[in-house]
Structure formats: structure tokens, C-alpha cells
Amino acid sequence: MASVRKLLFPFSILYGSIMHVRNKFYDRGLLSSREFELPVIAVGNLSVGGTGKSPMVEYLVNILKREHKVATLSRGYKRKSSGYILLNGQETATEVGDEPLQFKSKFRDVLVAVDESRSNGIVKLLEETPSPDVVILDDAFQHRKVKAGFYILLTSYTNLYRNDMVLPAGNLREPALGAKRANIIVVTKCPEDLSASDQEEIKRKLRPQGRQEVYFSSITYSNEVFSRNRTLELKALQKEPFTLVTGIARPQPLVDHLERQGLIFTHKAFSDHHNFTEEEIKALQHEELILTTEKDYMRLKNEISREKIFFLPIKTRFLNRGADFDEQIRNFVKKK
Numbered sequence: 001m002a003s004v005r006k007l008l009f010p011f012s013i014l015y016g017s018i019m020h021v022r023n024k025f026y027d028r029g030l031l032s033s034r035e036f037e038l039p040v041i042a043v044g045n046l047s048v049g050g051t052g053k054s055p056m057v058e059y060l061v062n063i064l065k066r067e068h069k070v071a072t073l074s075r076g077y078k079r080k081s082s083g084y085i086l087l088n089g090q091e092t093a094t095e096v097g098d099e100p101l102q103f104k105s106k107f108r109d110v111l112v113a114v115d116e117s118r119s120n121g122i123v124k125l126l127e128e129t130p131s132p133d134v135v136i137l138d139d140a141f142q143h144r145k146v147k148a149g150f151y152i153l154l155t156s157y158t159n160l161y162r163n164d165m166v167l168p169a170g171n172l173r174e175p176a177l178g179a180k181r182a183n184i185i186v187v188t189k190c191p192e193d194l195s196a197s198d199q200e201e202i203k204r205k206l207r208p209q210g211r212q213e214v215y216f217s218s219i220t221y222s223n224e225v226f227s228r229n230r231t232l233e234l235k236a237l238q239k240e241p242f243t244l245v246t247g248i249a250r251p252q253p254l255v256d257h258l259e260r261q262g263l264i265f266t267h268k269a270f271s272d273h274h275n276f277t278e279e280e281i282k283a284l285q286h287e288e289l290i291l292t293t294e295k296d297y298m299r300l301k302n303e304i305s306r307e308k309i310f311f312l313p314i315k316t317r318f319l320n321r322g323a324d325f326d327e328q329i330r331n332f333v334k335k336k
Contacts, residue, residue, distance in 0.1 A: 005188045008168045009165070011168050011169070012044070012167060012169040013166075014162065014165045015166055015167055016166035016172075016175045017270060019173070019174040019175060020177070022144075022244045023177075026144045031144070031146060031157050033144055034119045034145065034146055035105060035146075035147040035149075036122055036126075036135075036146075037136045038126070038132070038139045038336070039149050039150070039332060039334075039336035040122070040134075040135045040137060040146065040148040040149050040150070040207050041060065041135070041136050041149070041150045041152065041329070042137040042140040042141060042143070042146075042148035042151050042152065042264075043057055043060070043136065043138055043140070043141075043152045043154070044137075044140050044141025044142065044143075044152075044153065045141060046141070046161040046172050046173055046176065046179060047151065047155070047156070047159060047161060048172075048173060049249030050156060050159070050248070050250035051154040051188050051189075052188040052217075052219060052316065053099075053139055053155060054099050054102065054103075055219065055296065055314055055315055056108065056136050056152065056186065056316055057072060057099075057103065058103070059109075059315070059316040060136050060152075061103070061107055061110055061136065064261060064329070064333060065109070068134045069111070069130055069132045069133050069189065070110050070111070070132060070134055071110065071112070071113065071116060071135045072100070072110065072113070072116070072136045072137075073113050073125065073135055073136070073137050073138065074097060074099060074100045074138040075097075075114060075116050075118075075139070075141070076097035076114030076116070077097050077099070077114070078098075078273045078275060079093075079094065080094050080095065080113065081114075082116065082149075083116075084114070084115040084120060084121055085113065085114050086102055086112070086113045086124075086128065087101065087103075087104040087112040087113065087114070088104075089105060089108065092302065093298045093299040094197075094299075098273060098296070099138065099295060099298075100112050100114050102295055105336060111125060111132050113125055117145075118140055118143050118145065118146045127208060138327055139183075141178070142173055142174060142178075150329075151181050151182045151183050152182065152183070152184045152186060153179055153181075153184070154185075154188050155186070155188065155206070155252050156188055156189050156250070157187050157188065157189050157191070157194075157216075158189065159171070159207065159209065160202065160205060161176050161179065161206075162206055163205075164176075179206070180209050182212060184212070184213050184214075184215065184325070184328065185212060185213070185214045186217055187199075187202055187206075187214065187216045188219070188316070189217075189218065189219055189253060190216050190217060190218045192196040193321065194216060194218075194319060198235060199319075200214055202216075213324075213325075213328065215318060215321060215325050216318065216319045216320065217317060218316075219253065219314050219315070220314065220315050220316075220317045221234075221254075221257050221312060221314055222234070222312055222314070222315075223235075225237070225291060225310040225311065226300065226310060226311055226313070227307070227310045227311075228306040230310075232310065236307070237263050237289075238262055238264075240289060241264045241265060241266070241288075241289075242265050242287075242291050243265060243266050243284075243288075243289065243290050243291070244265045244266070244267045244268070244290075244292070245270070245284065245290055245291070245292040245296060246267070246268075246270065246292065246293055247271065247273060247274035247276075247295070247296045247299070248295065248296070249268055254293065254312075258291075265291070268272065268284075273295075274296075275299070277299075281303045281304075284300070284304055285303075285304060288308065289308050289310075290308055290310070291311070292309065292311050293312065293314075294311045294313050294314070297309070297311035
């Protein structure tokens with residue numbers, strides 16, 4: 001692997017240089033960004049996948065929806081449609097993408113839309129009745145045609161952006177200098193017992209600038225698994241082997257969690273946002289019991305018998321200073 005990275009390194013220099021120039025053009029106004037009067041919060045990362053954007057978007061929706069009309073806007077990654085779509089919850093993941101469908105399934109009163117043009121998507125959302133008073137952009141840290149009022153940058157504890165390289169030798173979508181655009185940096189998927197000294201060491205590595213705040217969060221797993229018409233205690237799966245099906249960037253933390261629960265399972269791993277083929281669906285239909293992620297469930301729920309497929313929800317939980325994070329978000333929305 002190290003030798004392959006060395007071979008790809010010149011291409012990373014080229015790609016990183018292109019992204020650096022692009023960012024400079026936006027910073028200096030040579031490329032235009034559209035700004036909106038209502039508060040727009042962008043959630044994203046510097047690396048490719050696996051930082052926990054979806055649970056962070058859901059966390060933001062939960063802290064804002066009581067006082068505000070909230071909308072989420074995604075591009076609808078790997079969907080087979082195009083243009084602006086406002087979800088009603090009856091769509092398929094193929095039509096709108098798995099994550100937007102997950103948001104709509106969870107938050108029926110929230111406006112959930114997809115549009116590859118975030119600028120056009122916000123304009124269309126503002127034409128809805130009622131219109132939102134805050135928009136959360138999912139996976140939009142590099143989408144600079146819209147200038148958000150507040151940027152949340154996520155970086156995984158096991159793969160900090162300061163320890164990585166730009167594509168293709170590494171996993172960064174742009175050079176680490178892009179982190180300066182963030183108002184908040186959240187180190188995600190941390191061990192729940194991460195010490196204060198370890199947190200300070202990570203902060204030193206990340207080198208936050210100016211007023212940038214750094215927070216630390218972990219992923220918590222539900223004690224229950226869900227299907228369309230049943231709820232089971234996770235520990236009930238100890239009684240019978242099952243198949244774990246994942247189409248996410250980094251499934252190992254989930255695998256580790258299930259093994260810690262003493263569960264016996266086989267793991268069928270697919271690529272992130274995987275579109276299951278007809279042959280793969282037929283093979284899965286022969287499994288006795290399937291556990292999957294909430295995102296993958298959006299793709300499989302209409303393909304596998306409801307009696308045999310369950311999903312395990314996850315949530316973002318801050319190790320400390322969660323109230324400070326919430327207050328910072330609410331204050332931005334109120335001031336804007």
C-alpha cells in the first residue's frame with residue numbers, strides 16, 4: 001500500500017494544487033458564491049466518506065426543529081433522478097438517495113429536498129409553503145457555489161485530516177488548509193472514554209485557527225433493532241445467527257460493537273451507497289435474518305421480506321460540552 005501511495009503522490013500534488021487554486025478563486029471573489037438571508041448551515045468533511053455526516057444532520061434537526069421550520073438539502077448521492085425534488089417519504093432510495101429518504105422517514109414535519117445545485121435547491125425551498133427559516137446542507141463543505149453562514153467540519157478520530165493526503169494517494173477531497181473555512185470542527189467516532197489529555201493532543205494536531213471551536217463526539221448504537229412492523233431488543237439476536245449487510249464507508253466500528261454484544265453473524269460488506277443488483281438482492285432474500293444500517297435499510301426495505309430485515313439506528317453523542325455546541329448553533333440561527 002505504501003508503494004502504491006508513492007506512485008500516486010505526484011497526482012495528489014496536481015489535484016491538490018487544482019483544489020487550492022479553486023479555493024483561492026472563491027476566497028477572492030473571482031468565482032462567485034451565492035449567499036442567502038436565512039441561516040444556512042453546511043455539514044461536511046475533507047475526506048471521502050465515513051465521518052458521520054448523517055447522524056450529525058439528524059442531531060442538528062433535533063435541536064432546531066422545535067423552534068424553527070427546518071429544511072435539509074442534499075444532492076441525493078447516486079440517485080437516478082436529477083433536479084429539485086421535495087420528498088414526501090414515498091420515494092425510493094434510487095429516486096432520491098438513501099440519506100435524504102432516511103431523514104424524511106425520521107422527520108415527517110421537516111422539509112427534505114434534493115438538488116445537485118444547492119443554490120437552486122434553496123431557492124425552490126423558499127418557494128414552498130410554509131418555507132423554511134433554516135436550511136441544513138448535507139455534505140456541502142466543498143460546494144462553494146453557495147456561501148453558508150455556518151460551517152461544521154467533521155473528521156474521524158481514526159483518520160484525522162491532518163494525518164491524511166489529498167486524493168488519489170490519500171482520502172482528502174481538498175488540502176487540509178480548507179479546514180480554515182469551518183466555524184466548528186467535530187472529531188467524530190471517538191472512544192467514549194477519550195481522556196481530556198488525549199483531546200488536547202488531538203486539538204494540537206488539528207491546529208484550529210482563531211475562534212474555531214473543536215468538539216469531540218462518539219456514535220451511540222440503539223439497544224433495539226427495527227423493521228417495518230417489529231421491534232426487537234438487540235440482545236435478542238444472541239439467540240440466532242444473522243447476516244450483517246453494510247454499504248457504508250467504514251463498517252468496522254459497527255462490526256466491533258456487535259461482536260462486543262456477543263452476537264454471532266456473518267458480514268457481507270459492500271461499497272458506500274451501494275446500489276444492490278438483482279443478483280445480490282436474490283442472494284440476500286435467501287438469508288434467514290438480516291441486520292443492516294439505517295441508510296442501507298432505505299435501499300433494501302422494499303426488496304427483502306419485512307419479517308427478516310432489521311436496521312440498527314445510531315446517534316451522535318458529544319463526550320463533553322454538548323450544551324456549548326447546541327448553544328453555538330442556536331445562537332447563529334437566532335442572530336442570522
